[in-house]
Amino acid sequence: MPDPMRIRATIQDGEATVRVLMSHEMETGQRKDAAGNVIPAHFIQSVVAMHNGRPVFRAEWGPAVSKNPYLQFQFGGAKAGDKVQITWVDNKGETRTDEVVIR
Amino acid sequence: MKRIAWWTVAIAAGALLSLVGLRAHAQPRDAVKEIERYREALAEGNPAELWEARGEALWKTTRGPRKVLLEGCDLGKGLGVVKGAYAALPRYFADVDRVMDIETRLVQCMVTLQSFTAAEATRQVFGDGTKRSDLEALVAYVAAESKGVVMDVPMTHLKEREAYALGERIFFFRGGSHDFSCASCHGEPGKRIRLQDLPNLIDPKDAQRAYTSWPAYRVSQGELRTMQWRLFDCFRQQRFPALQFGSDASIALTTFLARNANGGTFNAPAIKR
Amino acid sequence: MHGRHGSRREALKAMGLVAVLAAVPRRALGQMAGTAAPGIQWNAAAFNAQTVGETLKALGAGTPAPTADVSWGATPEIAENGAVVPVSVTSKIPGTEAIAILIEKNPNKLAANFSFPEGTAPALSTRVKMSESSMVYALVKTKDGKYFLASREIKVTLGGCGG
Numbered sequence: 121m122p123d124p125m126r127i128r129a130t131i132q133d134g135e136a137t138v139r140v141l142m143s144h145e146m147e148t149g150q151r152k153d154a155a156g157n158v159i160p161a162h163f164i165q166s167v168v169a170m171h172n173g174r175p176v177f178r179a180e181w182g183p184a185v186s187k188n189p190y191l192q193f194q195f196g197g198a199k200a201g202d203k204v205q206i207t208w209v210d211n212k213g214e215t216r217t218d219e220v221v222i223r
Numbered sequence: 224m225k226r227i228a229w230w231t232v233a234i235a236a237g238a239l240l241s242l243v244g245l246r247a248h249a250q251p252r253d254a255v256k257e258i259e260r261y262r263e264a265l266a267e268g269n270p271a272e273l274w275e276a277r278g279e280a281l282w283k284t285t286r287g288p289r290k291v292l293l294e295g296c297d298l299g300k301g302l303g304v305v306k307g308a309y310a311a312l313p314r315y316f317a318d319v320d321r322v323m324d325i326e327t328r329l330v331q332c333m334v335t336l337q338s339f340t341a342a343e344a345t346r347q348v349f350g351d352g353t354k355r356s357d358l359e360a361l362v363a364y365v366a367a368e369s370k371g372v373v374m375d376v377p378m379t380h381l382k383e384r385e386a387y388a389l390g391e392r393i394f395f396f397r398g399g400s401h402d403f404s405c406a407s408c409h410g411e412p413g414k415r416i417r418l419q420d421l422p423n424l425i426d427p428k429d430a431q432r433a434y435t436s437w438p439a440y441r442v443s444q445g446e447l448r449t450m451q452w453r454l455f456d457c458f459r460q461q462r463f464p465a466l467q468f469g470s471d472a473s474i475a476l477t478t479f480l481a482r483n484a485n486g487g488t489f490n491a492p493a494i495k496r
Numbered sequence: 497m498h499g500r501h502g503s504r505r506e507a508l509k510a511m512g513l514v515a516v517l518a519a520v521p522r523r524a525l526g527q528m529a530g531t532a533a534p535g536i537q538w539n540a541a542a543f544n545a546q547t548v549g550e551t552l553k554a555l556g557a558g559t560p561a562p563t564a565d566v567s568w569g570a571t572p573e574i575a576e577n578g579a580v581v582p583v584s585v586t587s588k589i590p591g592t593e594a595i596a597i598l599i600e601k602n603p604n605k606l607a608a609n610f611s612f613p614e615g616t617a618p619a620l621s622t623r624v625k626m627s628e629s630s631m632v633y634a635l636v637k638t639k640d641g642k643y644f645l646a647s648r649e650i651k652v653t654l655g656g657c658g659g
Contacts, residue, residue, distance in 0.1 A: 188270035
């Protein structure tokens with residue numbers, strides 16, 4: 121089971137700001153280990169944020185996004201107490217969903 | 224033989240010098256400012272939080288053959304008290320009659336409370352990109368619980384004073400293939416390596432700023448790194464023999480650096496290049 | 497001080513640092529970024545493209561119009577380490593529905609593509625890897641299918657003793 125994300129969501133003047141820290145190697149697939157073998161690519165490809173059952177943010181990522189990725193975005197139409205779910209899927213098909221309450 | 228006019232040589236030398244970026248004073252101010260902006264942009268969303276979360280879980284989970292919590296561990300502020308403990312380490316512990324830093328103390332507790340062997344507890348002291356280190360996670364958690372606390376490393380016990388004195392000797396000790404000491408890079412003001420300003424660790428202000436920013440998520444390592452790692456890496460860069468994890472030398476040097484930072488507000492885990 | 501560069505290189509290699517320094521390689525070896533995991537939307541052609549032109553084509557961007565109507569926020573001009581370069585982009589172009597980040601000198605140019613449903617700010621902050629100092633592009637797509645390209649140079653340094 122992949123590590124949980126750290127998510128913070130705050131609201132100001134009707135606009136929610138979401139900050140996410142994900143735990144992921146984001147391996148490019150272009151590095152070699154000490155023995156000279158290629159370390160296989162392992163990186164998040166898709167990120168989706170949901171609020172009240174609808175997607176409020178989407179991202180397609182390549183391996184050039186940094187290890188332990190950080191993401192910040194803003195969306196409207198939310199209020200304190202609402203929940204935001206963030207889901208990522210990586211190139212191996214592994215996935216993680218975490219939820220945060222907007223404060 | 225063609226004679227080269229002295230002024231062409233002078234111009235060429237000047238051009239070469241400016242290419243190499245040699246200056247009598249510190250580097251261009253806009254580069255320093257931009258690096259400051261880089262560091263500020265990194266401050267939000269520090270991956271160290273992932274280690275803090277893992278460390279907290281390790282602290283609060285029964286582990287080891289005895290299936291016991293680490294919450295029975297005394298980090299210097301009383302049994303199970305984590306808040307403020309890091310900012311008052313290293314310190315003397317009566318139960319072992321020696322000075323310990325956070326890592327040696329954590330290993331001590333893992334062995335005596337949870338019945339891990341010393342070998343098990345120190346099997347992976349530093350994460351290597353594939354294997355994780357429980358110790359790094361625990362240090363991150365304990366350090367985070369000292370955020371905002373003023374550094375207050377004690378110097379009352381004889382062994383604390385001895386550790387400080389030994390650490391000071393090590394700091395100024397020149398050796399290895401390059402005859403480096405810690406002081407070679409960190410014992411004078413205004414030094415730098417390329418674009419990296421070097422803190423003068425015997426100046427109180429620099430010492431506070433430097434020490435209170437470890438442990439840190441090291442971007443270049445992709446790992447959370449502790450003082451034990453930092454000193455190990457310094458020894459490597461000084462071309463010294465490898466600094467043994469948890470050795471008296473490592474504790475003494477940490478005591479010297481930590482005590483010099485007294486009065487500074489602890490601000491780790493930080494994020495660094 | 498001795499200038500024994502050869503032994504230093506050997507020492508670095510022995511400590512595996514060569515692998516670390518090669519973490520984000522400068523030269524594409526014809527490496528593919530890969531294929532999409534099942535069940536998700538992922539533009540493999542765009543992520544595998546190895547020139548800016550091919551990437552723009554795979555994104556359907558044709559020849560985007562240059563624009564300065566993009567704010568780069570807290571994006572620094574110098575990164576102390578290319579492994580983590582913070583990028584913040586806000587589009588001021590009305591009707592923005594997507595922003596893609598391209599890095600000119602990376603082996604695969606497309607780093608990420610963000611899309612903003614109705615009601616979401618056309619803005620993002622994230623961190624990318626840069627193999628060397630390079631132009632970074634923000635490709636803006638608007639609802640009416642038009643594309644715009646903003647650019648910014650980011651220099652990458654290697655701090656300290658190189659590790």
